[in-house]
Amino acid sequence: xxxxxxQFKEYLADxxxxxxxxxxxxxxxxxxxxRAGVAKRAEAMGLLSQEIFSRSxxxxxxxxxxxxxxTELSDDDRALVRVVKRDYDKAKAIPPALVRDLSVTAAQxxxxxxxxxxxxxxxxxxPHLEKLLALKCEMADIVGWQGHRYDALLDDYEPGxxxxxxxxxxxxxxxxxxxxxxxxxxxQGPVPALPAxxxxxxxxxxxxxxxxxxxxxxxxxxxxxxxxxPFSITISAGxxxxxxxxxxxxxxxxxxxxxxxxGHALYEMGIPAKFHETPLGEGxxxxxxxxxxxxxxxxxxxxxAVLEYVRxxxxxxxxxxxxxxxxxxxxxxxxxxxSLIRTEADEVTYNLHVMLRYELEKGLLDGSLAVADLPAxxxxxxxxxxxxxxxxxxxxxxxxxxxxHGSFGYFPSxxxxxxxAAQLADDMTRDLDLDACLRRGDLRAPxxxxxxxxxxxxxxxxxxxxxxxxxxxxxxxxxFLAYLRHKFLN
Amino acid sequence: xxxxxxQFKEYLADxxxxxxxxxxxxxxxxxxxxRAGVAKRAEAMGLLSQEIFSRSxxxxxxxxxxxxxxTELSDDDRALVRVVKRDYDKAKAIPPALVRDLSVTAAQxxxxxxxxxxxxxxxxxxPHLEKLLALKCEMADIVGWQGHRYDALLDDYEPGxxxxxxxxxxxxxxxxxxxxxxxxxxxQGPVPALPAxxxxxxxxxxxxxxxxxxxxxxxxxxxxxxxxxPFSITISAGxxxxxxxxxxxxxxxxxxxxxxxxGHALYEMGIPAKFHETPLGEGxxxxxxxxxxxxxxxxxxxxxAVLEYVRxxxxxxxxxxxxxxxxxxxxxxxxxxxSLIRTEADEVTYNLHVMLRYELEKGLLDGSLAVADLPAxxxxxxxxxxxxxxxxxxxxxxxxxxxxHGSFGYFPSxxxxxxxAAQLADDMTRDLDLDACLRRGDLRAPxxxxxxxxxxxxxxxxxxxxxxxxxxxxxxxxxFLAYLRHKFLN
Numbered sequence: 001x002x003x004x005x006x007q008f009k010e011y012l013a014d015x016x017x018x019x020x021x022x023x024x025x026x027x028x029x030x031x032x033x034x035r036a037g038v039a040k041r042a043e044a045m046g047l048l049s050q051e052i053f054s055r056s057x058x059x060x061x062x063x064x065x066x067x068x069x070x071t072e073l074s075d076d077d078r079a080l081v082r083v084v085k086r087d088y089d090k091a092k093a094i095p096p097a098l099v100r101d102l103s104v105t106a107a108q109x110x111x112x113x114x115x116x117x118x119x120x121x122x123x124x125x126x127p128h129l130e131k132l133l134a135l136k137c138e139m140a141d142i143v144g145w146q147g148h149r150y151d152a153l154l155d156d157y158e159p160g161x162x163x164x165x166x167x168x169x170x171x172x173x174x175x176x177x178x179x180x181x182x183x184x185x186x187x188q189g190p191v192p193a194l195p196a197x198x199x200x201x202x203x204x205x206x207x208x209x210x211x212x213x214x215x216x217x218x219x220x221x222x223x224x225x226x227x228x229x230p231f232s233i234t235i236s237a238g239x240x241x242x243x244x245x246x247x248x249x250x251x252x253x254x255x256x257x258x259x260x261x262x263g264h265a266l267y268e269m270g271i272p273a274k275f276h277e278t279p280l281g282e283g284x285x286x287x288x289x290x291x292x293x294x295x296x297x298x299x300x301x302x303x304x305a306v307l308e309y310v311r312x313x314x315x316x317x318x319x320x321x322x323x324x325x326x327x328x329x330x331x332x333x334x335x336x337x338x339s340l341i342r343t344e345a346d347e348v349t350y351n352l353h354v355m356l357r358y359e360l361e362k363g364l365l366d367g368s369l370a371v372a373d374l375p376a377x378x379x380x381x382x383x384x385x386x387x388x389x390x391x392x393x394x395x396x397x398x399x400x401x402x403x404x405h406g407s408f409g410y411f412p413s414x415x416x417x418x419x420x421a422a423q424l425a426d427d428m429t430r431d432l433d434l435d436a437c438l439r440r441g442d443l444r445a446p447x448x449x450x451x452x453x454x455x456x457x458x459x460x461x462x463x464x465x466x467x468x469x470x471x472x473x474x475x476x477x478x479x480f481l482a483y484l485r486h487k488f489l490n
Numbered sequence: 491x492x493x494x495x496x497q498f499k500e501y502l503a504d505x506x507x508x509x510x511x512x513x514x515x516x517x518x519x520x521x522x523x524x525r526a527g528v529a530k531r532a533e534a535m536g537l538l539s540q541e542i543f544s545r546s547x548x549x550x551x552x553x554x555x556x557x558x559x560x561t562e563l564s565d566d567d568r569a570l571v572r573v574v575k576r577d578y579d580k581a582k583a584i585p586p587a588l589v590r591d592l593s594v595t596a597a598q599x600x601x602x603x604x605x606x607x608x609x610x611x612x613x614x615x616x617p618h619l620e621k622l623l624a625l626k627c628e629m630a631d632i633v634g635w636q637g638h639r640y641d642a643l644l645d646d647y648e649p650g651x652x653x654x655x656x657x658x659x660x661x662x663x664x665x666x667x668x669x670x671x672x673x674x675x676x677x678q679g680p681v682p683a684l685p686a687x688x689x690x691x692x693x694x695x696x697x698x699x700x701x702x703x704x705x706x707x708x709x710x711x712x713x714x715x716x717x718x719x720p721f722s723i724t725i726s727a728g729x730x731x732x733x734x735x736x737x738x739x740x741x742x743x744x745x746x747x748x749x750x751x752x753g754h755a756l757y758e759m760g761i762p763a764k765f766h767e768t769p770l771g772e773g774x775x776x777x778x779x780x781x782x783x784x785x786x787x788x789x790x791x792x793x794x795a796v797l798e799y800v801r802x803x804x805x806x807x808x809x810x811x812x813x814x815x816x817x818x819x820x821x822x823x824x825x826x827x828x829s830l831i832r833t834e835a836d837e838v839t840y841n842l843h844v845m846l847r848y849e850l851e852k853g854l855l856d857g858s859l860a861v862a863d864l865p866a867x868x869x870x871x872x873x874x875x876x877x878x879x880x881x882x883x884x885x886x887x888x889x890x891x892x893x894x895h896g897s898f899g900y901f902p903s904x905x906x907x908x909x910x911a912a913q914l915a916d917d918m919t920r921d922l923d924l925d926a927c928l929r930r931g932d933l934r935a936p937x938x939x940x941x942x943x944x945x946x947x948x949x950x951x952x953x954x955x956x957x958x959x960x961x962x963x964x965x966x967x968x969x970f971l972a973y974l975r976h977k978f979l980n
Contacts, residue, residue, distance in 0.1 A: 021511040036711035037729030221526035239527030
């Protein structure tokens with residue numbers, strides 16, 4: 001039996017070695033792969049995914065799980081078997097033909113979406129979306145669900161969470177957030193002009209590195225590169241890379257991306273060695289991952305306390321910021337405004353953008369909303385939540401790539417990440433004076449707290465369990481609302 | 491049948507996709523992998539090698555080869571089947587246990603060699619060498635040989651070449667090269683002092699990039715990075731990377747490494763698309779590969795003609811070189827001297843270093859030389875060829891890593907590369923005025939010639955066949971000797 005466990009872990013380690021290769025192929029593609037290598041790169045990535053998938057659902061894997069189900073195991077090993085079994089059952093349930101269909105349909109949908117977006121012509125994309133939706137519905141029905149078909153998709157990103165739990169959470173948020181955003185926008189002073197003078201890439205990079213070190217990011221186990229879209233990626237235990245995007249006219253995109261992606265990387269750097277090379281050696285869920293990035297980006301990075309501490313560091317690297325006082329820097333980092341584009345939204349209104357998408361997705365999945373009616377529904381909700389009407393579908397329903405990928409159920413993670421971050425921060429302040437830490441640039445103390453309460457569990461707990469253990473409470477939107485009120489209306 | 495051929499090619503393409511991942515893991519390890527990621531990296535590379543190997547000797551592969559042996563094929567497809575079958579038979583012959591033994595023994599030998607080298611204590615390394623040698627002898631005997639056991643190992647690097655062919659080639663070389671080197675050293679004037687002032691890395695990199703472009707290296711299908719030991723590597727068709735080593739006190743290591751590695755990369759960039767993703771999409775042999783790197787590094791890069799052309803380019807990037815005249819630059823690039831270390835040797839004496847190693851390897855393989863007697867035999871030969879005695883085994887028999895890797899039979903490739911390069915260049919001058927091209931910086935003309943005569947064949951010909959077709963002659967040392975005489979004694 002101990003032998004089976006050993007073999008099982010070696011089998012998982014081999015999968016993680018293939019994943020290491022897949023991750024590096026992907027990282028390199030985004031950071032430095034020569035143009036002429038891109039086509040063959042996609043093929044190699046496809047082969048590795050297939051190889052990883054076929055091992056994940058192999059007879060051998062099934063055999064391990066059967067044997068280990070009837071074996072005495074330590075808590076950690078039991079959690080491992082549970083998580084692997086969960087993934088296995090789900091992957092096994094879906095017919096390979098359906099997986100292939102979905103992947104082919106998504107591959108066709110993406111260029112169609114790009115073209116439709118360029119032309120601001122939703123109807124050209126609609127047939128692709130309908131097909132994707134039908135396949136995702138089929139998938140959801142095969143995997144199975146009880147309350148709402150959306151549950152089956154949500155589970156891919158936020159294991160165990162259901163619409164029945166998510167809806168009340170969002171009802172609380174929705175009720176308060178719309179008027180709160182209005183109040184914040186009305187109350188805030190003008191955002192100062194960004195100091196001119198330019199923000200050289202090399203200086204922004206050096207600042208990013210210094211900030212990452214301040215966070216506790218270990219450059220012996222990572223590196224910072226540039227890419228068109230910032231991301232973080234774990235290549236292997238011991239290799240957690242981040243990227244950022246440099247804009248020579250504005251320091252903010254790279255500065256806050258570094259904090260955001262650094263937060264993701266710190267999470268994976270903090271996962272204990274006992275979970276390495278197994279599926280427990282990952283983050284708990286998309287939303288818990290996002291809670292870590294948002295904690296460092298927003299709760300820490302956009303706080304008055306840390307900006308005061310970090311201002312001289314920034315000015316040392318970026319002389320353009322030399323004359324800027326702390327209050328102006330704070331306001332540059334914290335402008336709140338109604339806007340059309342999710343990815344450009346501030347930490348307040350961002351959540352309204354996500355809520356809108358979630359509600360539309362749910363309608364598409366349960367059939368209460370037809371694809372043809374999606375643009376109108378989008379615009380109506382945007383008016384309700386943000387009082388805006390998109391100039392065209394390009395800045396409306398076509399703005400995000402997620403649906404063209406077939407990624408329904410993903411959006412709530414962004415919002416939940418913000419809620420979880422605020423809930424964790426609230427609890428953290430019972431154990432340490434976060435504000436005082438930030439004022440003196442001591443970011444190791446909050447990191448140590450997160451290491452113990454969040455990172456230590458890897459993927460061994462479900463997100464709701466993790467939050468319950470860390471904070472003593474189920475996920476609750478009121479912490480986030482209180483955080484916003486305290487920050488913006490005090 | 492056409493179907494089998496298609497499936498066979500798709501099967502090979504999958505192997506090349508795995509090789510793409512393996513190559514990228516290796517490139518990243520040498521260029522930028524964080525320290526803490528190294529251990530897991532080795533495991534992922536091991537898994538991929540194993541996966542590639544097991545597909546290369548699979549029953550499926552055997553089945554393809556059997557079916558295709560009895561099938562009408564085009565010339566290219568016949569060559570493909572022949573080359574794959576050759577690799578297959580060889581790999582298949584060796585028992586997996588022996589492969590594992592060798593890999594474990596080599597893994598233990600390498601740190602032992604490092605330590606023995608640091609301590610200048612050959613006896614501590616001797617038992618490892620004996621064990622490796624015994625395993626390589628066993629391997630050679632299993633693979634089979636007729637004239638000399640060394641043939642079986644030589645074949646790994648220079649397919650088809652035997653000691654019976656190599657020995658006369660080297661006899662010609664040996665007879666002339668020892669006195670020729672003496673004459674060159676006696677005749678040459680003093681090498682001027684390297685201009686002081688420093689050679690900043692960024693400027694050397696920019697120079698390297700400009701020189702690569704001049705060579706015809708396509709940055710849309712490659713990139714230049716830094717690494718401890720320069721190398722070139724093909725990640726996939728369309729992605730041929732080179733690295734170099736920067737020394738802020740001397741521009742020469744990076745400058746000539748860029749030419750050398752660029753030469754390797756130009757070879758693989760020039761292989762026709764019809765061979766991509768198959769074993770024909772590689773270089774013909776180690777020595778033919780080396781002929782390409784040496785052509786660009788030495789015959790082109792150290793020529794008076796090209797150095798005159800390139801001097802202002804160098805001075806533009808590296809102001810320290812501004813006052814240097816062409817003759818001084820030429821002499822800085824072409825100092826010939828007796829030295830102890832192969833990797834630091836000039837293009838004349840380098841070949842004596844290699845000849846010595848080849849002769850010792852042959853003795854070790856046929857039993858005429860015992861491992862215990864190796865240091866004495868090394869020192870005796872070094873005295874004969876270069877009139878020097880190593881200060882210790884560190885600068886003598888322990889200097890190279892090859893034997894600790896179990897790589898017997900590799901060294902001759904270096905020397906053969908020089909011979910082939912000179913033979914190709916001799917033939918090239920019948921079709922174009924190489925010297926005139928170099929004087930006006932037209933490096934595209936010699937590249938086009940190599941594309942047609944060498945690169946176009948990929949791995950479809952054996953090295954001797956390729957040389958015969960390209961130059962109308964079998965490999966012959968006299969071209970190289972004539973090149974040296976013309977260059978250094980004119």
